[in-house]
Ligand code: SF4
């Protein structure tokens with residue numbers, strides 16, 4: 001499939017936490033994980049055009065035409081009623097952008113950018129689009145200084161990463177849990193492919209950082225710090241680790257009652273990783 005358009009949830013023109021420097025971040029709609037702790041559950045599925053949210057919109061920004069839900073951005077008040085109505089983990093508020101549309105947006109912010117990052121949802125669900133977009137950036141004389149990054153859950157198979165390796169500069173990969181069973185309970189998927197992705201991207205020098213989300217009593221990261229550190233040390237003793245602290249804002253379902261991670265818990269985990277040799281560790285700049 002040679003897909004040259006994407007379903008986009010949102011575009012953030014400036015971010016300094018999604019890769020090196022100042023970056024334009026494109027959040028693609030759709031994910032292959034079902035994380036209990038997802039902060040943006042409305043990005044998980046593509047809209048099924050069931051129409052259930054149309055009548056709930058208090059500003060008549062939604063309509064139903066030809067079995068499709070139409071969203072009128074000019075009328076929308078961003079009240080999120082539709083998102084809260086949807087039982088399919090989706091939103092009617094998405095954009096269909098072509099590669100050319102995205103290039104136009106990038107050019108608008110170009111003087112301020114060091115690169116672009118594709119995030120989600122799970123960005124790699126729309127792999128053919130990413131491949132085309134990154135290739136177009138690398139081939140454009142005015143854009144090819146921008147670095148192209150992906151923020152991913154790491155579930156993409158190696159053959160998928162191979163399609164990107166000549167056009168992607170780096171990736172941030174989330175390792176949600178060490179134990180496979182705990183990972184399955186948290187995300188609905190196993191983590192064997194995630195670990196393989198970390199090894200593979202490091203081997204081709206495309207792993208920018210590994211991310212851990214510390215969820216007290218619900219991930220096994222602290223208990224398995226030794227195994228995690230040994231796994232990563234074997235790959236690269238200088239590997240960059242980013243630890244994020246769980247908070248329950250925006251979460252639906254059982255995880256909204258889970259305890260946020262404290263500064264002390266995060267620092268204790270970081271100390272455990274350091275004890276086993278890892279040193280390139282970034283801690284959260286704020287705790288909610
Ligand atoms: S956020 Fe959704 S419900 Fe609210 S105005 Fe916009 S389309 Fe309507």
Ligand code: SF4
Nearest residue numbers: 047048051053086092
């Ligand atoms: S956003 Fe959800 S409720 Fe609205 S049409 Fe799409 S699937 Fe149905």
